Amino acid sequence: KNQVEQSPQSLIILEGKNCTLQCNYTVSPFSNLRWYKQDTGRGPVSLTIMTFSENTKSNGRYTATLDADTKQSSLHITASQLSDSASYICVVSPPSGSARQLTFGSGTQLTVLP
Amino acid sequence: NAGVTQTPKFRVLKTGQSMTLLCAQDMNHEYMYWYRQDPGMGLRLIHYSVGEGTTAKGEVPDGYNVSRLKKQNFLLGLESAAPSQTSVYFCASRHTTKETQYFGPGTRLLVL
Numbered sequence: 411k412n413q414v415e416q417s418p419q420s421l422i423i424l425e426g427k428n429c430t431l432q433c434n435y436t437v438s439p440f441s442n443l444r445w446y447k448q449d450t451g452r453g454p455v456s457l458t459i460m461t462f463s464e465n466t467k468s469n470g471r472y473t474a475t476l477d478a479d480t481k482q483s484s485l486h487i488t489a490s491q492l493s494d495s496a497s498y499i500c501v502v503s504p505p506s507g508s509a510r511q512l513t514f515g516s517g518t519q520l521t522v523l524p
Numbered sequence: 525n526a527g528v529t530q531t532p533k534f535r536v537l538k539t540g541q542s543m544t545l546l547c548a549q550d551m552n553h554e555y556m557y558w559y560r561q562d563p564g565m566g567l568r569l570i571h572y573s574v575g576e577g578t579t580a581k582g583e584v585p586d587g588y589n590v591s592r593l594k595k596q597n598f599l600l601g602l603e604s605a606a607p608s609q610t611s612v613y614f615c616a617s618r619h620t621t622k623e624t625q626y627f628g629p630g631t632r633l634l635v636l
Contacts, residue, residue, distance in 0.1 A: 414566065442623065453528070453614050453627030454567075499566070503623055511582060512625075514566030 414515035422521045431518045433483040433500030445474050445485045446499040490522045528628035530615050536634045537605045545600040545631050547615030554620045556598040560611040605635045
């Protein structure tokens with residue numbers, strides 16, 4: 411079964427520090443990998459998207475990397491802010507035209523403390 | 525633009541009761557989705573629609589029905605609610621040629 415596994419499940423860091431979240435997937439083939447940010451009580455919002463041929467993508471203080479050989483992705487957050495406290499979800503998309511739908515990870519809950 | 529809206533925001537049901545969750549989008553998107561989100565699990569697709577008048581089953585469709593009578597609305601129905609349907613339900617939509625899904629704020633449902 412296609413799976414997306416995220417680690418750690420939860421993470422607590424101090425404001426201003428950097429952190430890295432991990433995503434391992436077995437979905438194959440795939441067209442792209444996304445990271446979503448989900449604030450408490452809200453719906454997920456797309457942060458980054460990478461096709462299988464891309465290695466890195468940045469969005470402000472967020473940088474996502476992708477290693478298609480090892481089937482791993484990471485999301486690096488630089489100089490964390492209190493507003494970064496949220497769940498970060500890794501999502502893998504099947505190839506265009508595939509009947510399969512998105513595969514969602516269960517998320518990493520990040521808490522940034524002052 | 526309001527984007528994707530969902531009503532109600534929160535609902536408590538007794539086992540066996542029925543209800544309908546409404547999703548509306550004002551982005552003229554063809555594709556719409558209903559997901560449920562449970563603790564420790566990724567979002568799971570319940571049903572989806574690729575256009576007005578069409579629906580299809582997702583990963584966990586049992587106990588739910590949907591209708592897409594208008595392009596901007598996607599309804600999720602529970603005919604006879606069960607405690608296992610206690611969850612947070614998210615609606616999403618996307619344009620036909622763009623893969624980014626836009627999510628609503630969610631509906632929190634508690635079935636007693």
